[in-house]
Amino acid sequence: MTGQPLSRREFLKQAARYGVILGGGGIALSHPSWLLDLLNPGLNAAALLNDLAKEAPRARFWISTAMPNPDCLGCHTPDEIAAEKTHAHEQAIVKCLLCAQGCMIKQGERGKCRARMNVKGELRSLVYGRPITIHVDPIEKKPFYHFLPGANAYSLATAGCPLACKFCQNWEISQARPEDYPVDYVxxxxxxxxxxxxxxxxxxxTYNEPTVFAEYLLDIARAARPQNIRSVLVSCGFMNAEPLTEMxxxxxxxxxxxxxxSDDFYRDVAGAALKPVLRSIKQAAKSAAHLEIVNLVVPTLNDSEEMLTGLAEWVMGELGPDVPIHFTRFHPDYQLPNLPPTPVATLERARAIALQKGIHYPYVGxxxxxxxxxxxxxxCGSVIIRRSGFFVLEMQLKKGRCSFCNHPIAGVWA
Ligand code: SF4
Structure with missing residues (x-):
């Protein structure tokens, strides 16, 4: 040992080695920048961001005032335009069109998700090719219960999320900045x-909101399909219609x-809105992709009779009976450590309401x-897939039909 600070490249190589050792059941590809700072004070977040921004590829799904003939209505209301017939921008401002946050981003700044940055008038993805965690999980963990039961899913995430859910169970990565977990390009x-x-x-x-790495996930899915590997998205549904069409x-x-x-719930607890999510669900339901829905039931915040009934009626009315819906249990985390875990009776009530409204596949998660x-x-009411949590114990399905009565069961089974 010379006592000299390591170069960034050499240091990250060593950090990656620690990552494999420290990663437990999965592969932790990186460690937060505070740990890197501790181990090597020569590195800091600003320098890491600078490196990332230089290497980051141009993003898709955005417009800019610097584009030829920019459409002012992309950013301004007709009233604003009428009040000020001509207006100039001192610098190229970007509007990101990837999700419903619709961030207007000045040069050198980032959107709410922290994953997309205006670099000299061009929107760049700071998370393209930068997975910070990889695990192999049962598909039931996502959860998908009607998609290749028992199969393993090679699962990955980057940093960043457009939402700020107070109950986030993955907040260490969803609320992180890409430079908080430096990794080499993959x-x-x-x-x-x-x-x-x-x-x-x-x-x-999965794990964070994958919409923030839309360009990367689309390229991965397109590279995987020729190898007969299916790709799945675990999302908050806040993306806009155009990227969702591609997804x-x-x-x-x-x-x-x-x-x-409830829109109030989305605004107050998630920093988002209900309407774009409903729009995405309807769009996904009409597509060829298989769809499942999750409702994390949080005590006192979204567990009222009115909300659970409204949700079940909307699903039944807009999507029909065959979209599986998971009512999952909240565990105290992040900004809601003082709320109790969801009582099992509440989840059973949610499931009973869904069944009563005619939904075929409601689950307690x-x-x-x-x-x-x-x-x-x-x-016929028989158990056709018996599970314990993430594990399939027994299947009574033949070619997508109930083994007992031959009734078709919605899903992707092979
Ligand atoms: S993806 Fe990120 S930058 Fe784009 S609109 Fe959403 S939060 Fe803003």
Missing amino acids: APQAVANAAASRNAPIIAF CEALDAIKIDLKGF NVPGHPGNNTYCPG
Whole structure:
């Protein structure tokens, strides 16, 4: 040892080695920048961001005042334009069109998700090729209960999220900045190859909000399909229609959180809005991709009779009976450490309301061993998939039909 600070490249190589050792069940590709700072004070977040921004590829889904003939209505209301017939911008401002936050981003600044930056008038993705965590999980963990039951999903995330849910269970990465977890570049083809080498038939984009790495996930899904690897998205559904159209074509399944059936809840607890999520769910339901919905039931915040009934009626009315819906248990985390875990009786009530409204496949989630983990045939009522939490114990399905009464069961089974 010379006592000299390591170069950034050399240091990250060593950090990656620690990552494999420290990563436990999965592969932690990086460590937060505070740990890097502690181990090597020569590195700091500003320098890491500078490096990232220089290497970051141009993003898609944005407009800018610097574009030829910019459409002022992309950013301003007709009233604003009428009040000021001509207006100039001192510098190129970008409007990101990837999600419903619609961030207007000045040069050198980032959007709410922290993953996209205006670099000299061009929007760049700071998270393209930068997965910070990779695990191989059962597909039931996402959760998908009607998509290749029991299959392994090669699951990855970057930093960043457009939302700020007070109950986030992955806040360490969703609320992080890309420079908080520095990693080397991983090409889309390398992700597809890694999934194949682990015999994972599915790649899952999950943990943070994958919309923030839309360009990367689309490229990964397109690289994986020729290898017969399916790709799935685990999302809050806050993306805009155009990127979702591409996702529905490139992906095989989409799980969308319907966090609560109230705009106030979305605004106060998630920093978002209900309407764009409902729009995304309807769009995904009309596509060829398989769809499932999750409602994390948080005590006192979204567990009222009115909200649970409104949600079930909307799902039944807009999507019909066959979209699986998971009522999952909240555990105290992040900014809501003082709320109790969701009582099991509340989840059972939510499931009963959904069944009463005619939904065929409502589940109780995050309560391993509960009878609400199982899939019941809507035709004869028999248990056709018996589960305990993330694990499939028994399947009574033949070519997508109930083994007992031959009733078709919605889903992707092979
Ligand atoms: S993806 Fe990020 S930058 Fe783009 S609108 Fe959403 S929060 Fe803003």
